[in-house]
Amino acid sequence: MNSFIPYGRQDISPQDIDAVVEVLRSDWITQGPAIPRFEQAVAEYCGVKYAVAVTSATAALHIACLAADLGSGDILWTSPNTFVASANCGLYCGAEVDFVDIDRRTYNLSIEELECKLERSNQIEKLPKIVIPVHFSGQSCQMDRIADLAQKYGFQVIEDASHAIGASYQEKPVGSCQFSDMTVFSFHPVKIITTGEGGMVLTNREDLYEKLIRLRTHGITRNPNFMTEESHGGWYYQQLELGFNYRMTDIQAALGASQMQRLDEFVTRRRFLAKRYDELLQDLPLTLPWQHPDTESSWHLYVIRLKLDKICKTHRQVFEELRQAGIGVNLHYIPVHTQPYYQELGFKWEDFPQSEQYYREAISIPLYAGLTLEEQDRVVRALREVIA
Ligand SMILES: *Cc1c(COP(=O)(O)O)cnc(C)c1O
Numbered sequence: 001m002n003s004f005i006p007y008g009r010q011d012i013s014p015q016d017i018d019a020v021v022e023v024l025r026s027d028w029i030t031q032g033p034a035i036p037r038f039e040q041a042v043a044e045y046c047g048v049k050y051a052v053a054v055t056s057a058t059a060a061l062h063i064a065c066l067a068a069d070l071g072s073g074d075i076l077w078t079s080p081n082t083f084v085a086s087a088n089c090g091l092y093c094g095a096e097v098d099f100v101d102i103d104r105r106t107y108n109l110s111i112e113e114l115e116c117k118l119e120r121s122n123q124i125e126k127l128p129k130i131v132i133p134v135h136f137s138g139q140s141c142q143m144d145r146i147a148d149l150a151q152k153y154g155f156q157v158i159e160d161a162s163h164a165i166g167a168s169y170q171e172k173p174v175g176s177c178q179f180s181d182m183t184v185f186s187f188h189p190v191k192i193i194t195t196g197e198g199g200m201v202l203t204n205r206e207d208l209y210e211k212l213i214r215l216r217t218h219g220i221t222r223n224p225n226f227m228t229e230e231s232h233g234g235w236y237y238q239q240l241e242l243g244f245n246y247r248m249t250d251i252q253a254a255l256g257a258s259q260m261q262r263l264d265e266f267v268t269r270r271r272f273l274a275k276r277y278d279e280l281l282q283d284l285p286l287t288l289p290w291q292h293p294d295t296e297s298s299w300h301l302y303v304i305r306l307k308l309d310k311i312c313k314t315h316r317q318v319f320e321e322l323r324q325a326g327i328g329v330n331l332h333y334i335p336v337h338t339q340p341y342y343q344e345l346g347f348k349w350e351d352f353p354q355s356e357q358y359y360r361e362a363i364s365i366p367l368y369a370g371l372t373l374e375e376q377d378r379v380v381r382a383l384r385e386v387i388a
Contacts, residue, residue, distance in 0.1 A: 048203065163192070190368075289302060313387065
């Protein structure tokens with residue numbers, strides 16, 4: 001009996017488990033020493049000054065937008081080919097959300113589309129305050145071009161790098177924030193490293209860092225430099241703005257710090273498996289992932305596109321037959337603007353045609369560090385049988 005192969009899953013070692021158990025036996029299970037340890041490990045890896053661990057990438061995107069002063073009357077742009085969280089964060093802040101259609105080769109937001117849309121929006125004075133490029137599947141967007149446009153049109157850049165810890169762009173780690181104000185990571189179990197649930201915001205800007213740590217804890221500060229009056233005593237704190245409880249626990253952070261030690265091993269394995277798929281699938285009627293020469297992907301996802309004119313089945317048939325064969329295929333992503341909630345805001349099908357064309361042909365096939373060669377061969381065999 002063949003077991004089900006998921007499209008992604010965590011890889012937990014005995015050392016990871018020991019790290020968590022150690023916290024459970026210690027004095028702190030939240031807000032103890034594991035949080036700064038995990039934050040420092042990520043910041044050092046990425047070559048960035050500051051890192052703020054939170055409960056999820058969704059929370060990270062939310063406080064990143066607030067730290068960038070996004071509010072009602074402002075506009076946020078992102079890619080339609082993403083998880084809804086990359087757009088929802090704008091709505092949480094009362095801002096208006098819009099999208100930039102994707103590049104037909106990388107499936108990231110298209111720089112040409114972004115440039116045209118900025119020019120048009122400038123004329124009608126509807127420029128975005130924030131643009132969130134999403135590094136789809138672990139491949140960085142063209143950040144140098146985005147940074148140039150940010151300068152020219154005066155918007156801030158938050159990288160949604162939920163897929164891309166361990167990836168690099170122009171030989172620097174994603175997360176260095178060389179071309180952005182902030183970068184966000186996700187530590188959900190299907191992502192590259194995990195804390196169960198968890199996320200992080202990275203930045204080189206001290207002003208943003210100070211805001212982010214306050215927003216993570218109700219907008220509260222204990223730093224006398226930020227207080228509006230002299231401290232009343234050792235117990236004293238002040239709430240300066242409206243924040244949240246978005247704190248990660250030490251239990252999670254210990255797992256994250258332990259997983260960080262294996263990040264390079266995970267990404268090396270994912271790159272190896274992706275290259276192997278490239279070779280094993282090259283003769284099939286599929287479009288395989290294309291990589292921009294400036295990028296080295298972390299390979300969160302391996303997405304194939306069906307050449308439907310050369311396959312005598314529908315996209316849906318191929319998908320369902322693979323599932324029936326025990327292959328946990330998935331589809332990343334349903335274009336966000338086509339979700340009923342976004343349709344109610346005024347978006348409609350055909351607004352972002354590249355993302356919709358992509359959606360009609362794309363399938364994510366299993367890829368994770370613990371995928372064995374035998375399992376990968378089974379995926380390839382199943383694909384051959386289904387689309388033959
Ligand atoms: C997973 C993901 C998120 C949300 O991450 P959570 O940690 O689950 O909140 C946001 N953006 C993208 C692109 C993602 O893949």
